[in-house]
Amino acid sequence: MAERDLTRLDADAGTRQNLWTKQFASKRRAPGAPRRCGTEWYTRLVYRFGTPSVTLDARSSTAARACSLSAETAPTPRRPPPASMLRLDRVTLREIRLTLKEPFRISSGVESERRIMLIELTDANGAHTWAECVAFPRPNYTPETIDTAFLAIREWLAPRLFGKPLPGAYVVHDILARDIRGHNMAKAVLEMGCWGLQAEIERRSLSALLGGTRTRVPTGISLGIQPEPRLLVERAVAAVAAGYRKVKLKIQPGQDLEYVRAVRAALGPEVEIMADANAAYTIDDADHLRRLDDCDLLMLEQPFGADALLQLAELQKRLRTPLCLDESIIDVSRARDMIALDCGRIINIKPGRVAGFSASKAIHDICQAANIPVWCGGMLESGIGRAYNVALASLPNFSMPGDLSPSARYWARDIVIPEWTMDEDGLVHVPHDKPGLGVAIDTDFIESLTVRKEELRGTGSAMSVA
Ligand code: OSB
Numbered sequence: 001m002a003e004r005d006l007t008r009l010d011a012d013a014g015t016r017q018n019l020w021t022k023q024f025a026s027k028r029r030a031p032g033a034p035r036r037c038g039t040e041w042y043t044r045l046v047y048r049f050g051t052p053s054v055t056l057d058a059r060s061s062t063a064a065r066a067c068s069l070s071a072e073t074a075p076t077p078r079r080p081p082p083a084s085m086l087r088l089d090r091v092t093l094r095e096i097r098l099t100l101k102e103p104f105r106i107s108s109g110v111e112s113e114r115r116i117m118l119i120e121l122t123d124a125n126g127a128h129t130w131a132e133c134v135a136f137p138r139p140n141y142t143p144e145t146i147d148t149a150f151l152a153i154r155e156w157l158a159p160r161l162f163g164k165p166l167p168g169a170y171v172v173h174d175i176l177a178r179d180i181r182g183h184n185m186a187k188a189v190l191e192m193g194c195w196g197l198q199a200e201i202e203r204r205s206l207s208a209l210l211g212g213t214r215t216r217v218p219t220g221i222s223l224g225i226q227p228e229p230r231l232l233v234e235r236a237v238a239a240v241a242a243g244y245r246k247v248k249l250k251i252q253p254g255q256d257l258e259y260v261r262a263v264r265a266a267l268g269p270e271v272e273i274m275a276d277a278n279a280a281y282t283i284d285d286a287d288h289l290r291r292l293d294d295c296d297l298l299m300l301e302q303p304f305g306a307d308a309l310l311q312l313a314e315l316q317k318r319l320r321t322p323l324c325l326d327e328s329i330i331d332v333s334r335a336r337d338m339i340a341l342d343c344g345r346i347i348n349i350k351p352g353r354v355a356g357f358s359a360s361k362a363i364h365d366i367c368q369a370a371n372i373p374v375w376c377g378g379m380l381e382s383g384i385g386r387a388y389n390v391a392l393a394s395l396p397n398f399s400m401p402g403d404l405s406p407s408a409r410y411w412a413r414d415i416v417i418p419e420w421t422m423d424e425d426g427l428v429h430v431p432h433d434k435p436g437l438g439v440a441i442d443t444d445f446i447e448s449l450t451v452r453k454e455e456l457r458g459t460g461s462a463m464s465v466a
């Protein structure tokens, strides 16, 4: 299917965010020069985080800094920022448990029952939405866990947002980033929830609010490590028959070449296949990994640890297969490093891993300028997390199929209505004609799955409800 068929240019809403970032890009601040605010539409925002007061400048946002890398942008007409104001009044955190239809094994562990944190955000005017934190129960993918996310949101992050008039979700990233290191997944659920809330308030789709241009996004499947190649081949064949556009195979030392070769042999040369090691190898395995070149993989994802950028660069020199980085890319700065070092040629963007949508969009933009394709990764999300990922994947440089499997692939019953589906061409439809997340939330079902619930309010004190 022609790429053109998948895209829709939304001349008004869809490009607004891009116009901002282009505006930023054309007004670069010299290193060390004070931040100025000059454009007529720009509002200087002062927030007090106790004493002393801290000035947050929208131009200092991650998106702005990232885009200053790529200054070859055309002058664009100036537009006012959206008039909407967010004022967060209440955040309800909860944990639900959802059993996966089949355990999902990666090199560092297995998930069988997904412990998922969901949050509800309520605005002072009563607007309301849901968001999902993607942290796992154990720190095997990144250092965060669902329990560290509860702590970080309750103690440090949510209190920063309560009761403050925010001109839009785009300011939240920097508010949460200031002097709080890490905890990206905890930051992301709040930040993305604010984008969801803004979309709700403006009665626009989340995709339109982000600047999405696609009405349908191509989908790939991620297949967990299987006890033997035959079982992996069975799943890969079924996935292609179902319409998936890309097949990702989890690998680890001892369960790699043989598995990937078997799948390539079964699927033939045309199907896009990739492998993901989730950081299971070291540079000592370089000669072994080179043998994957014969399998004609679309990419090899995260063979080494998140911080091993120089070793990844060394491997990329020796490999024809492009490397894709997942765990390594925790912010815009790492994406820049990847490009500069040529230690990866594709990025898997997971908004939870990079602290939310502002950073995701900024990474998307610098990759677009550098001709680096991106695609949207998955974290075995429920239908709520999926709504956010589908909206993000509708941005133009998400040019490769994302890990956006439909609900029925993971769950006997999802927590959204309608459930997420994929058509026979492997496309997920972006609900761009519906406001907010584009799906209804099955609150009764969520209530029945809830094992823990906490309500946070502006007073700063957490109230434990269940
Ligand atoms: O590396 O993308 C990964 C699942 C758990 C931990 C890490 C990863 C994954 C996936 C899941 O690949 C993809 C999906 O959500 O379908």
Ligand code: MG
Pocket: 276, 278, 301, 302, 326, 327, 348, 377
């Ligand atoms: Mg990965």
